[in-house]
Amino acid sequence: MNAPETKATQTAAYDGLRSFLSACEALGELRTIKGADWELEIGALTESASELIPEPPALLFDDIKGYPSGYRILSLPMTSRVRSALALRLPTDTPRLELVRLAAKKIRTSKHLPPVEVQSGPVMQNVMRDNEVDLLKFPAMRAHRKDGGRYIGTGDTLINRDPESGYVNVGTYRMQVHERNLLGLWQSPGQQGRLIAERYWKQGKPCPVVVTFGGDPLLLMASYTKFAWGQSELEAVGGMLGHALEVIRGPLTGLPIPAHAEIAIEGEIPPPDVESRDEGPFGEWTGYYAGGTIGTGEKQPVIRVKALYHRNDPILINMAPQWPGAPHHGVRYEGGILWDQLEAAGVPGVVGAYFHNAFLAVVAIQQRYAGHARQAGMAVLGCAAAARNGRFVVIVDDDIDPSNMQEVWWAMTSRVDPATDIQIVPDCWASPLDPRMPPDLSRHGPHVNSRAIFYAVRPWAWRNEFPQVNRIDPDQREEVVRKYASILPFPKF
DSSP: OOOOOOHHHHHHHOOTHHHHHHHHHHTTOEEEEESOOTBTHHHHHHHHHHHHSSSOOEEEEESOTTSOTTOEEEEOTTOSHHHHHHHTTOOTTOOHHHHHHHHHHHHHHSOOOOOEEOSOOGGGGEEEEGGGOOGGGSOOBBOSTTOSSOEEESSEEEEEEOTTTOOEEEEOOEEEEEETTEEEEEOOTTOHHHHHHHHHHHTTOOEEEEEEESOOHHHHHHHTSOOOTTOOHHHHHHHHHTSOOEEEEOTTTOOEEETTOSEEEEEEEOOTTTSOBOOOOOBOTTSSBOSHHHHHSSOBOEEEEEEEEEOSSOEEEEOOOOOTTSOSOSSOTHHHHHHHHHHHTTOOOEEEEEEEETTEEEEEEOOOSTTHHHHHHHHHHHSTTTSSSOOEEEEEETTSOTTOHHHHHHHHHHHOOTTTSEEEEEEEEOOTTOTTSOHHHHHHSOOEEEEEEEEESOOGGGGGGSOOOOSOOHHHHHHHHHHHTTTSOOOOO
């Protein structure tokens, strides 16, 4: 009989990002590239691979120009269905839309486990304080030609604690290297990490922070997911891992530092009227330069770095945004969260939900009554998963796979009457990153935009008379794909 697994063996088996990379390599999902330049070349190759290769491999850059071997950058960590499943600890053969649903279910049903405090961990292999701190010892990238500087903070997690409730929040925000111990910070208005910082600033105090650069992709995914205020991302990750996340109490801030992070800092964000800098420009997820000083006309907060910790041979994660045609995400599991929220809001018959990018959400329903499609469309705008920064919502019938853009386009171009099936909703929640927001609103607010809802469904009143489709049936497709899979490279949906 095997001995029961102890906490020591669990810890030995878990190594954050490195465990993930070992699994990727075993499945042929990782490529190592040597000798590339942090100045534009890594950014250009990353975007080209994402744009031109269907489900490209993860790219691990080593021997980066001007840096010692072992100081690495990982690009496209989750830009395939397989790697998305690996990060979420789900079966790698799970079809795309099912993966979205399972991810949301795992987030919803996993018992949250508070992090466990440990005395030390791999992130403390190298410790620098005060004048020893030098962020430029890492190959922080400049991803696009018009970026205003080098950005170390793209695949990062910022951790801060609300001074009133004690709630610890984890969020992802872009960070520019201004000096060896000074980072520029962009946080859109209303984001939880920003709200916490503002509470310190109102008291005339700097906001203590921990930031990690590189670590378990599951923690990164939780970091940029919209959890409700008060819900701990660290506890949620522990639940999804199946064991508590190990953290070290920050010697300077008292904040939790994930023990298996690649790089971590402790520092503080002074009130912007005490210290701020021009930030950016920086190419954002919209495919445009937005936010920061160029978008708001104002200097932005900074992080004064007091301590720096890192593993031997550290790995930065590059999540520098690219235009939406070169996505970072193999599967946008936020669609599963929207799916859950729609059902919780009382919308029946939802059979799928998917985000193709942050501007486009598609929901498939099995129509049950007149007005059902409009109910679903309006409900999407009220759900937290889709309330901010959207542009288009598409409601489709249950014969359309919402994750398949070819099917969605077909429904939009064949089932939408522009005069009656497109609804415009004004004054929705947005941010200064919206490239279509007029400059005056970007600078001074209110940060709102309009949304268009496309009802790409068969009209309820004459749905039974709508022309029948001429596609092969799903079971017929499955049969021939299985039969000829050894001859033709059919994708896994």
